[in-house]
Amino acid sequence: MNNAALYSQRPRDEFEILREKMVAYLREHYGIKDERVLEAMQKVPREKFVPEALKSQAYKDNALPIAANQTISQPFIVAKMTELLELSYDAFESPGSFVGRPKSRSRVLEVGTGSGYQAAILAHLTRMVYSIERIPQLAHEARKRLESLGIRNVVIKCSDGSLGWEIQAPFDAIIVTAASPKIPTPLLSQLKIGGRLVIPVGEDRNCQRLIRITKKESGFSVEDFGACSFVPLIGEHGWKQVQ
Numbered sequence: 001m002n003n004a005a006l007y008s009q010r011p012r013d014e015f016e017i018l019r020e021k022m023v024a025y026l027r028e029h030y031g032i033k034d035e036r037v038l039e040a041m042q043k044v045p046r047e048k049f050v051p052e053a054l055k056s057q058a059y060k061d062n063a064l065p066i067a068a069n070q071t072i073s074q075p076f077i078v079a080k081m082t083e084l085l086e087l088s089y090d091a092f093e094s095p096g097s098f099v100g101r102p103k104s105r106s107r108v109l110e111v112g113t114g115s116g117y118q119a120a121i122l123a124h125l126t127r128m129v130y131s132i133e134r135i136p137q138l139a140h141e142a143r144k145r146l147e148s149l150g151i152r153n154v155v156i157k158c159s160d161g162s163l164g165w166e167i168q169a170p171f172d173a174i175i176v177t178a179a180s181p182k183i184p185t186p187l188l189s190q191l192k193i194g195g196r197l198v199i200p201v202g203e204d205r206n207c208q209r210l211i212r213i214t215k216k217e218s219g220f221s222v223e224d225f226g227a228c229s230f231v232p233l234i235g236e237h238g239w240k241q242v243q
């Protein structure tokens with residue numbers, strides 16, 4: 001029996017159906033086009049990344065609180081930022097989590113592991129994900145969560161991600177899931193030529209702009225993808241204090 005036949009015989013849980021609706025909404029309402037991103041969003045069980053008491057809200061169209069006063073981002077923002085990374089899928093065949101699915105060769109850095117949900121989405125799309133979280137409790141719990149889901153291509157370290165991860169650089173793509181008053185310069189220098197940095201930037205603690213920066217042979221191009229709202233990036237090249 002092939003995989004498709006096996007899949008169709010498996011009983012579907014309520015979350016799988018909610019996930020399907022979420023993905024349809026991302027496609028139809030928000031215009032997310034990258035089918036690989038949508039496929040990853042269909043695979044990753046978001047309910048496993050939110051606190052037990054909020055499981056029933058896991059597929060709502062909003063951010064949710066997690067431990068340590070932080071948040072798991074709105075599904076749309078996760079999909080949009082992942083799409084903006086423009087991971088290329090053409091080069092590499094891998095026996096990864098998607099049966100028969102090629103994965104990108106891209107080396108991706110995430111700053112702000114939080115629950116680990118965004119890292120799990122990236123793990124389905126690319127060969128290696130490096131993720132940095134400043135709060136030890138979150139880093140520890142995210143590691144355990146990803147391990148329990150059998151996701152092995154994410155490395156999490158606990159430190160100030162505004163400094164990047166020098167020893168693992170250069171990266172094809174960097175995603176920052178916390179808002180910075182300015183673009184952290186170490187992240188720019190840790191991008192490959194042609195690499196993309198997607199980051200919320202702004203001096204306002206409540207409202208920022210979602211920015212994509214592409215590193216060119218000579219300089220950088222900057223694109224603005226509209227307003228967004230994130231918890232602060234706290235660190236040497238972000239906000240100096242929590243509030």
Ligand code: SAM
Binds near residue numbers: 112231
């Ligand atoms: N990507 C996460 C997810 O999928 O659940 C959501 C991230 S949450 C919106 C932002 C995270 O960035 C928080 O967990 C926060 O502790 C973390 N953070 C803030 N400043 C940081 C820094 N300098 N380095 C690393 N992580 C940082």
